[in-house]
Amino acid sequence: MIRFLEDHQKEMLRLLEELVNIDSGSHDKAGVDKIGRLLKELFEQQGFVVDEYAQEDYGNHLRIRHRDAIDPKIIILAHMDTVFPKGTVKERPFRIEGNKAYGPGVIDMKGSLVSLYYAMVALLQFNLSGVKNVQIFINSDEEVGSVTSRRLIEQFAQGKKYALVMEPARKNGFLVTSRRGNGSYTLEIHGKAAHSGIEPEKGRSAIEELAHKVIQLHKLSDPEHGIHVNVGVIEGGSAVNIVSDHAIAKIDIRISEMEQLKLLKQELEKICATTDVNGTTVSLQGHMNRPPMKKTEKTEKLLSVIKEVGDMIGVDIHDTATGGGSDASFPAALGIATIDGLGPVGGNAHSDKEYLDLESLIPRTQLLAETIQRLSEK
Numbered sequence: 001m002i003r004f005l006e007d008h009q010k011e012m013l014r015l016l017e018e019l020v021n022i023d024s025g026s027h028d029k030a031g032v033d034k035i036g037r038l039l040k041e042l043f044e045q046q047g048f049v050v051d052e053y054a055q056e057d058y059g060n061h062l063r064i065r066h067r068d069a070i071d072p073k074i075i076i077l078a079h080m081d082t083v084f085p086k087g088t089v090k091e092r093p094f095r096i097e098g099n100k101a102y103g104p105g106v107i108d109m110k111g112s113l114v115s116l117y118y119a120m121v122a123l124l125q126f127n128l129s130g131v132k133n134v135q136i137f138i139n140s141d142e143e144v145g146s147v148t149s150r151r152l153i154e155q156f157a158q159g160k161k162y163a164l165v166m167e168p169a170r171k172n173g174f175l176v177t178s179r180r181g182n183g184s185y186t187l188e189i190h191g192k193a194a195h196s197g198i199e200p201e202k203g204r205s206a207i208e209e210l211a212h213k214v215i216q217l218h219k220l221s222d223p224e225h226g227i228h229v230n231v232g233v234i235e236g237g238s239a240v241n242i243v244s245d246h247a248i249a250k251i252d253i254r255i256s257e258m259e260q261l262k263l264l265k266q267e268l269e270k271i272c273a274t275t276d277v278n279g280t281t282v283s284l285q286g287h288m289n290r291p292p293m294k295k296t297e298k299t300e301k302l303l304s305v306i307k308e309v310g311d312m313i314g315v316d317i318h319d320t321a322t323g324g325g326s327d328a329s330f331p332a333a334l335g336i337a338t339i340d341g342l343g344p345v346g347g348n349a350h351s352d353k354e355y356l357d358l359e360s361l362i363p364r365t366q367l368l369a370e371t372i373q374r375l376s377e378k
Helices: 002-007 009-020 029-045 106-125 150-157 206-218 259-272 297-313 329-333 358-376
Strands: 048-053 061-066 074-079 095-097 100-102 134-139 162-165 175-179 181-190 228-236 246-255 281-290 319-322 337-339 355-357
Touching (some): 002 009, 002 106, 002 358, 009 029, 009 100, 009 106, 009 358, 029 048, 029 061, 029 106, 061 150, 074 150, 074 358, 100 106, 106 358, 134 150, 150 329, 162 329, 162 358, 175 297, 175 337, 181 259, 206 246, 206 259, 259 281, 297 358
Parallel strands (some): 074 134, 162 337
Antiparallel strands (some): 048 061, 061 134, 095 100, 100 355, 181 246, 228 246
16 A cells, blocks of 8 residues: 555645645635535545535535445544635745645645545555445534534434544644543623723723733633633724723633533633623623543544554554644544544644645555554454
């Protein structure tokens, strides 16, 4: 298999360049759908059945199966969208420097899409049974919380034994076996406007109230138990000489156990039930985007299989936990053995320094293909 992939390395890089040079930010439906059409055509040329799930505001989702697949036990999750706005490709298109490839979404996760496609092509080439034991779901809105695709992921994951998730491997090549859950909340405060020079006593400052709330919210963080509350964005006021009558805070929460959510929500509601600035009002809206992904006994067993495959092909496998979210949380919450970080190695995702380690592309593609086959023989 390694020889086959090495013989197709130039093709893999051409596909990577083509994918990276298509703007596909989550809110760029036309761009994401262009990625989707390209992938649909490629997989259909190989004899796969591709179902398209049309979306109004986001790109269309894809479900991909071998035409002879019957009740596959492996689900593979990937996504087409990036965090970058339309026009980013024009500013910094795909390029290769040394043994690294650069460009918007090159590691998160255009490189993974290339790896996934060629892993399936390799299984086909050698007529291996694993190709029929896989259902692939590629969504268009992962970077904004999988708002339209979560229901489909959970639906298609039902009855599966394994979930392989194509987020990139960490910079050091580690796979991901545990993730914290994350939620997004919006705190909105209303006060009363007044001229700060003429009649400030008539005003009720929403910004002052927000300042009190930010301090109280940050005190809810408990790093020892994996709980973090972060006010990442604040907005408010209309002019420097006007007592602000409106302010907003965007809040990110991270938890390690679902049981932590109930108590945390109680604390959030308690903070918002009273005000420090008389005459202001407070409202809180939000929800959990993804549950925590816990490392379970099933996960350990799946990891041991991947380690065996890694030993066979010369790829050293280690795992780690991370606070970032991904779609891996959804099958994991259903009790399915789930491993994330099965894409190529790279780093600096979501930044203008994002890169893919090209030396990892073929080994990680082989790792994926061989893992699918090994799991299909069990």
